[in-house]
Amino acid sequence: MADDVFKALADPTRRALFERLARDGEQTVHALTDRAGVSQPAVSKHLGILKHAKLVRDRREGRETHYRAQPQALAPLIDWMSLYGAFWRERFDRLEFLLKRMDQ
Amino acid sequence: MTDPTKKSVIVEREVPHPPEKIWRALTQSSLIEEWLMKNDFQPVVGHRFNLRADWGAVDCQVLAVEPNKTLSYTWAAYGLESVVTWTLTPTSTGTHLRMEQSGFRPDQQQAYQGAKGGWQQFFANLEQVLARID
Numbered sequence: 112m113a114d115d116v117f118k119a120l121a122d123p124t125r126r127a128l129f130e131r132l133a134r135d136g137e138q139t140v141h142a143l144t145d146r147a148g149v150s151q152p153a154v155s156k157h158l159g160i161l162k163h164a165k166l167v168r169d170r171r172e173g174r175e176t177h178y179r180a181q182p183q184a185l186a187p188l189i190d191w192m193s194l195y196g197a198f199w200r201e202r203f204d205r206l207e208f209l210l211k212r213m214d215q
Numbered sequence: 216m217t218d219p220t221k222k223s224v225i226v227e228r229e230v231p232h233p234p235e236k237i238w239r240a241l242t243q244s245s246l247i248e249e250w251l252m253k254n255d256f257q258p259v260v261g262h263r264f265n266l267r268a269d270w271g272a273v274d275c276q277v278l279a280v281e282p283n284k285t286l287s288y289t290w291a292a293y294g295l296e297s298v299v300t301w302t303l304t305p306t307s308t309g310t311h312l313r314m315e316q317s318g319f320r321p322d323q324q325q326a327y328q329g330a331k332g333g334w335q336q337f338f339a340n341l342e343q344v345l346a347r348i349d
Contacts, residue, residue: 199224203226205250213239
């Protein structure tokens, strides 16, 4: 689940879409496309990935699909502990690599 | 010493190098840059410095310096107020190196909820970190 959220937000276009929905509230695919700078199929595809990660919800109304942000889906990725754990383990690897290269 | 309502990240490792050498890597600015981040670190208690990466900066202040034994500094970034403490213990084969980052509060995520505070830059660099989680 956290993995889906990370991957969904690793893309700048999807981050921008999510931020707009989080900031401005529910919007149609058309409205999002007007300001996204990419085609409507591309926007729909990005929204599909955000939806899969449960970062957005959609609702049909007539011929329009409305999307809104689900900021609570951010919770799993706000796990500082695991994030920093991974960060420091990777830095330890780099430190060891550096120590090997340093002279005594 | 430790606030029970706060949590720590601890990473420990046996390193086949003497404490003196590791100390240099932990305290010389140009060496720190090679394994951690760009910085203006000085091993002086009270010294304020930044660690800089392309996703942003960490604000730090040196709290304790005991050459070849312990180094401690504050670590503030994106709403996280924490303390990083390095402990070096000599062993027969080198050094037991321990890093503890303490001060994670259960409510720490509140700083993130506003979708402000630059979290997006942080995530921009996250994919790399994530690749190493599993």
